[in-house]
Amino acid sequence: MSEQTSDLTKGLSRREKLDRYLSLLGPMVMIAALLIFMALLEPARYFRVSNFDIILKDAALYMPMAMAMTLVITTRGIDLSIGSVAALTAIIMGYMVKSYGFPWWAGVSIAISLGALCGLINGLIITRLRVPDLIGTVAMDLVYRGLALVLAKGVVLSRFPEEIVAIGRGAIPGFLPVPVVIGLSTLVLGYFIYTRTRLGRYAIAIGSNPEAAELTGVPVNRYKVYVYVLMGAMAGLAGVMLAGKLNAIQATSAPFFNLHVIAAVVVGGTSLFGGRGSIIGSLAGVLLLAMMLNALVTLRIEFFWQSVASGVVIISSVAFYTWMQQKDRDGQGSFKEALMSPENRRLGKFLLFLTLIIGSLFLLGWMFAGETTAVR
Amino acid sequence: MSPDLPPLIQMRGITKRFGGVTALEDVDLELNAGEVLAIVGDNGAGKSTLIKILTGVLRPTEGTIALSGQPLVMNSHSDAIEHGIDAVYQTLALADHLTPAANMFLGSELTKKFLGLEILDNRRMREEAERTLQERLGVTLRSMEVSTDSLSGGQRQAIAIARAVYHSGLKVLVMDEPTAALGPRETARTLKLIEAVREQGLGVIVISHSLDDVFAISDRIQIMRRGRRADVVNTRDSDTTSVLGIMVGAPAGQAQTDGASAHE
Ligand SMILES: Nc1ncnc2c1ncn2[C@@H]1O[C@H](COP(=O)(O)OP(=O)(O)O)[C@@H](O)[C@H]1O
Ligand SMILES: [Mg+2]
Numbered sequence: 157m158s159e160q161t162s163d164l165t166k167g168l169s170r171r172e173k174l175d176r177y178l179s180l181l182g183p184m185v186m187i188a189a190l191l192i193f194m195a196l197l198e199p200a201r202y203f204r205v206s207n208f209d210i211i212l213k214d215a216a217l218y219m220p221m222a223m224a225m226t227l228v229i230t231t232r233g234i235d236l237s238i239g240s241v242a243a244l245t246a247i248i249m250g251y252m253v254k255s256y257g258f259p260w261w262a263g264v265s266i267a268i269s270l271g272a273l274c275g276l277i278n279g280l281i282i283t284r285l286r287v288p289d290l291i292g293t294v295a296m297d298l299v300y301r302g303l304a305l306v307l308a309k310g311v312v313l314s315r316f317p318e319e320i321v322a323i324g325r326g327a328i329p330g331f332l333p334v335p336v337v338i339g340l341s342t343l344v345l346g347y348f349i350y351t352r353t354r355l356g357r358y359a360i361a362i363g364s365n366p367e368a369a370e371l372t373g374v375p376v377n378r379y380k381v382y383v384y385v386l387m388g389a390m391a392g393l394a395g396v397m398l399a400g401k402l403n404a405i406q407a408t409s410a411p412f413f414n415l416h417v418i419a420a421v422v423v424g425g426t427s428l429f430g431g432r433g434s435i436i437g438s439l440a441g442v443l444l445l446a447m448m449l450n451a452l453v454t455l456r457i458e459f460f461w462q463s464v465a466s467g468v469v470i471i472s473s474v475a476f477y478t479w480m481q482q483k484d485r486d487g488q489g490s491f492k493e494a495l496m497s498p499e500n501r502r503l504g505k506f507l508l509f510l511t512l513i514i515g516s517l518f519l520l521g522w523m524f525a526g527e528t529t530a531v532r
Numbered sequence: 533m534s535p536d537l538p539p540l541i542q543m544r545g546i547t548k549r550f551g552g553v554t555a556l557e558d559v560d561l562e563l564n565a566g567e568v569l570a571i572v573g574d575n576g577a578g579k580s581t582l583i584k585i586l587t588g589v590l591r592p593t594e595g596t597i598a599l600s601g602q603p604l605v606m607n608s609h610s611d612a613i614e615h616g617i618d619a620v621y622q623t624l625a626l627a628d629h630l631t632p633a634a635n636m637f638l639g640s641e642l643t644k645k646f647l648g649l650e651i652l653d654n655r656r657m658r659e660e661a662e663r664t665l666q667e668r669l670g671v672t673l674r675s676m677e678v679s680t681d682s683l684s685g686g687q688r689q690a691i692a693i694a695r696a697v698y699h700s701g702l703k704v705l706v707m708d709e710p711t712a713a714l715g716p717r718e719t720a721r722t723l724k725l726i727e728a729v730r731e732q733g734l735g736v737i738v739i740s741h742s743l744d745d746v747f748a749i750s751d752r753i754q755i756m757r758r759g760r761r762a763d764v765v766n767t768r769d770s771d772t773t774s775v776l777g778i779m780v781g782a783p784a785g786q787a788q789t790d791g792a793s794a795h796e
Contacts, residue, residue: 167673167674167675167677167678168674168675168677168678172678172682351652351654352646352651352652352654353651353652354641354652357630357634357638357641357652360627360629360630360634361627361630361634361638363629364627364628364629364630365625365626365627365628367623367625368623368624368625368626368627368638369627369638369639371621371625372625372638372639372640372695373610373639373640374638374639431627431628431629432629
């Protein structure tokens with residue numbers, strides 16, 4: 157959807173034109189809000205060139221996965237194994253180059269290919285064994301993570317060849333960092349796939365109406381597998397980038413990849429209900445996510461809040477886009493009326509009841525409390 | 533209908549059994565080029581089964597099909613499409629998030645070469661879709677860049693029909709309940725589309741529950757009853773009352789009071 161924009165938007169209603177840019181507008185507004193927030197709270201430490209360099213490199217790490225996840229989610233699928241795939245492939249790469257003396261390019265290619273293989277296995281489990289994507293990829297997440305732990309035990313593999321480090325954090329003088337160039341290239345590739353290839357077209361068709369896709373002769377299962385293969389390969393690439401960025405990798409690396417990537421993609425307007433996705437939105441989503449995570453660090457908020465923040469971003473953006481998609485919103489009456497419906501009153505009472513129970517349990521516990529032992 | 537020219541489609545002695553259930557028994561069907569044949573009958577009369585056999589989705593237990601006098605054996609729906617027989621499904625098989633052009637070419641995209649790669653030719657698909665809708669079905673959309681779910685029922689129908697008629701070899705178009713989910717305005721538009729397809733010399737088979745639609749559009753009416761062909765009438769020489777009568781197997785006069793849908 158590019159050429160001759162004026163001609164292509166002719167005849168569209170204002171709402172449809174807005175919808176087109178919503179996936180970009182949403183994250184942009186949130187980025188602006190975040191910038192204002194940080195300008196008020198921590199301008200000196202947040203608005204530094206070195207800090208934006210950090211943000212860009214963090215974002216770059218997520219770009220390849222966000223690109224592929226956009227396609228996966230467009231097909232109504234999900235992949236919750238990418239963090240483990242990244243860790244596993246990076247560890248295998250680490251052993252190959254460090255213990256067996258493989259050249260860096262062989263190690264990198266092996267990591268990406270193994271990632272693709274993991275994706276292929278995921279795809280086959282979903283399409284051939286008919287295990288739902290959510291369960292199938294969560295289970296495979298355990299498998300891949302387990303294999304990584306078996307291989308690496310507690311070992312941290314570090315000090316990689318300089319080429320691999322360059323992939324993760326290298327700088328091109330007078331230009332963007334190497335990982336940012338790699339990340340942006342994968343997004344350009346993703347945009348091309350999405351708009352100009354059968355893979356992208358069929359991903360939309362499958363997510364939009366799987367029966368229709370089947371009836372019109374789209375090889376639905378084969379293309380679903382292709383999408384997961386792409387996802388796996390990009391997770392493998394992210395594993396390489398992470399290993400290079402930290403110049404170290406271990407079996408427990410990348411614990412929040414799934415959560416972060418899905419948050420970035422849905423905040424960028426890709427619908428978890430399938431058929432609707434935006435690569436450019438995902439780019440904006442990745443930038444927003446990296447800025448948000450960085451802001452948490454800048455504000456010296458504990459690392460574990462990252463997980464809370466990503467979860468909240470996922471819920472609020474899915475809820476927001478679902479609300480935007482609702483066609484007959486004006487038929488609902490006033491907000492207050494909707495809030496005070498009998499159904500909601502009942503749930504409200506239930507919430508109150510539960511709160512009282514928990515409150516009195518704490519009270520009881522406090523009344524009968526004895527000696528304390530320090531929590532370590 | 534000149535007597536020495538074989539009909540476009542001739543189905544003879546079609547019987548279809550599903551295990552113990554006999555869905556069709558010894559059914560004949562003739563369809564000529566440039567005519568609309570309506571198939572009517574109660575629920576379970578065998579209408580859908582009959583056209584599934586014609587479109588290669590099901591194989592008959594017994595009986596033969598001839599296309600312009602040539603015997604025709606089909607093993608799949610794509611065999612039927614290859615021979616110029618296609619169907620528009622009741623659900624239309626449209627992906628709502630895609631553009632009309634993307635839907636029209638879904639599964640058979642137009643491509644071009646780019647750096648040695650085969651990529652989608654979106655511009656040509658858009659132009660071809662626009663042209664097919666305009667020239668063959670008389671439909672102009674307000675924009676070709678909308679998603680298909682924002683279109684009206686009649687326009688969606690047009691896209692599904694355009695997908696079938698775009699293929700140059702199409703001779704027979706089958707539609708199962710095309711107006712079932714539509715309001716009066718959209719129904720009128722869909723009937724116009726069927727008219728347009730007929731005028732291009734294609735044979736059209738329409739299954740419908742609405743006798744109003746059937747009388748508005750068809751040239752002949754084939755009436756099915758309990759898996760058999762009860763009768764075929766010329767639309768011009770018949771009326772709703774007598775068709776209803778044949779449909780429910782009652783003497784002509786009582787049909788109106790009996791009602792068609794109450795039977796069985
Ligand atoms: N796949 C099938 N298996 C078993 N019975 C079937 C099947 N398809 C249709 N039938 C039976 O064949 C009969 C005719 O069905 P159908 O062709 O759908 O009728 P209509 O379209 O006129 O309502 C019905 O009794 C139906 O139950
Ligand atoms: Mg039927």
